[in-house]
Amino acid sequence: MAEYEVVIGLEVHAQLRTRSKLFCACSTEFGSEPNTNVCEICSGMPGVLPVVNRKAVEYAVMMGxxxxxxxxxxxxxxRKNYFYPDLPYGYQISQFERPLCEHGHLDIPVNGGTKRIGITRIHMENDAGKNIHSAxxxxxxxxxxRAGTPLIEIVSEPDMRSAEEAVAYLxxxxxxxxxxGICDGNMEEGSFRCDANVSLRPAGQKEFGTRTELKNVNSFRNVQRAIEVEIARQQDLLEDGEKVVQETRLYDAARNVTASMRGKEEAHDYRYFPDPDLIPLHLEDGWLQEWRKALPELPALRRTRFMEQYGLSVQDAELLTAERELADFYEAAVRHGGVPKKVANLMMGEFMRELNERRISVNEAAMTPEAVAELVRLQEEGVVSSKIVHDIFSDLFTSGSMPEAYVKAKGxxxxxxxxxxxxxxxxxxxxxxxEVEAYRGGKTKLMSFFMGQVMxxxxxxxxxxxxxxxLTEKLG
Structure with missing residues (x-):
């Protein structure tokens, strides 16, 4: 890829974790029977008047x-005007010329360092419904x-130069x-989804190449694969002397290809105009101060602190701080006396394996931070071996038993x-x-055999x- 430089920008939609929709009181609960969380407002009945959800505004500002x-x-x-069957108003309520948040940035980990990705804007909008096609x-x-659920759209600058950087940003x-705590981040359910704008340009050229948009890719792995496939497709076109067409493309994960969805003009004509039913949104300085005070310690700061305070590597700190609940659990285990590195190893190994196999969150686990700390202590004191820890961990995880009482009861x-x-x-x-004679004759790998027999x-x-x-003493 020395001949061309990749340019990537991402548009991320995050569904805000409010109990009600953006402009009405209908529930945002996922998985309800179709068309049960619907009222006159979110179904676009004539004459209805939307009222903005204050909690959604707070969440959007906190992200900004x-x-x-x-x-x-x-x-x-x-009003962003376009027609689609699952858009009951015939337009989407969004923000255009005067969004809620602008000109931010996000530092992402890249090759042991960091890279700053610009964020153009964060604006609020309501989601569309869902089309269901039955063959x-x-x-x-x-x-x-889903129509009317509150979203924020986070638009990045085109600052990413590889699929790996795009995934790190996401x-x-x-x-x-x-x-x-403002979004559950579930990509499969669509509460965290992204569109990727991908283009290539000759190395050293300042002007951007023609971009294509990849729509609604639903996992980090597929985001990386889709971008890589699109990069290769565009490179093949350019090397063959052909032009890249500006269009929207869909990624087919089964075939690992992108396919044209629709062509794009140089600019959409959405005919934006201020929504006459919604007055301009004014935020009091006191609200902003209150919301800023409510911000928790964010992942980047916590990652750095974990490395400094607990002596963890970059990789260990990144994994343990990826989710707030996991980081909280880890720190609680350390506070209960667990050796920081040993707790980290146990959590990144056995603990994470159990979570992944059972597809549950940290908060759903029966095992407590006190139990993890106690298990680490028992291993440190030689009460149990690493093999026994491995053998009993699943039982401890599912039962919530305290390790010391468990190992004593089980002998x-x-x-x-x-x-x-x-x-x-x-x-x-x-x-x-x-085997003893063979070992003494030079086959020292038999040590593991003897170890196994003794165990x-x-x-x-x-x-x-x-x-x-x-064994070493007796075998000579």
């Missing part, structure tokens, strides 16, 4: 503050449950939304008495004379360090 945007005390809602019925249906953005306390272990070692060596005799309870010492 978190990425160092200028917060405009006065902003205006606009069996040979018909299409419209579900308006992950950092999602992490901030989760820390603020799993590690044997560290050298006399008892020596008896087992002597028996193993006596039962395997050929089998002691039902995995022998202290591995003591076993290794005795």
């Amino acid at each position: 503050m978190a990425v160092d945007c200028i917060i405009n005390n006065d902003s205006v809602f606009a 069996a019925d040979n018909a299409s249906y419209v579900d308006l449950n 992950k950092e953005l999602r992490s901030i939304l989760l820390y603020l 799993l306390v590690q044997i560290s008495d050298s006399g008892a272990i020596e008896t087992a070692v002597d028996e193993v060596l006596a039962e395997n004379p050929a 089998r005799k002691t039902r995995g309870k022998a202290n591995p360090a003591v076993v290794t010492g005795l």
